[in-house]
Amino acid sequence: MSYKVTEEGNIATVHLDGEIDMDVTEKAKEVIFPHIDAGKEVHLNLSNVQYMDSSGISVLIESHQKGLEKGTKVIIKDVSKSVLKVIMMAKLEQILNLE
Amino acid sequence: MSETAHQDHIEKKAFLVNSSSLKEVRNFCRDVFEKLQIQEDLKDELVLAIAEAAQNIVKHAFKNAASPTELMVVQISCENNKLQIAFYDRGTPVDPKKVKHREIDNVKPGGLGTFFIQEIMDAVEFKDGKKPWINHLVLTKQL
DSSP states (O other), X not given: OEEEEEEETTEEEEEEEEEEOTTTHHHHHHHHHHHXXXXXXXXXXXXXXXXXXXXXXHHHHHHHHHHHHTTOOEEEESOOHHHHHHHHHTTOTTTSEEO | OOSSOOOOEEEEEEEESSGGGHHHHHHHHHHHHHHTTOOHHHHHXXXXXXXXXXXXXXXXXXXXXXXXXXXXXXXXXXXXXXXXXXXXXXXXXXXXXXXXXXXXXXOOSSOOHHHHHHHHOSEEEXXXXXXXXXXXXXXXXXX
């Protein structure tokens, strides 16, 4: 997994790239969580993530819940069809902020 | 169920028990499903189910303790359009009664892997592991 972060005002956009599985979840959290902890609105761009397993879904849930705790938002953007399918299988499409 | 008749096929591969093997497990499955000409959407689901089962071996049977020598074997077979995926490992014995996913409406991180496997596959069965193996999991799906 690789990533790119851009910051504009109070919005941090995290572009993840590659396959998100158990092997990279700690790295993904290290990239995402500091921005949420800093109170930024975080946009997770998943357009280049073609595979995500239950560990990756856990990162999305944790990020979402952390955002709620910190009074900010985590918005998941440009989800690929294959990842959306997994989010829907987990019945999270109404829980997570998907755009 | 697909209308395509899939050729009978059997293939197996051993992987080191650690999280960095999971990508190799997925690539192995993708290659085999390519040979079996399984359609894209189903292929993605099957790869997810298999990767989740392999992840459970790393996470639960070996408690995330990466080993430089311990192996898990994944065997994919297709016979008469019935797909069977067998997993063998020598980790802590799994008690099938204790294998359950979290309540799906109780949204929290974790506990989804087993749910995905059950959603995707027709049957999930723990069999007695024959020496040298301890755990033997079999997932099946009618194609």
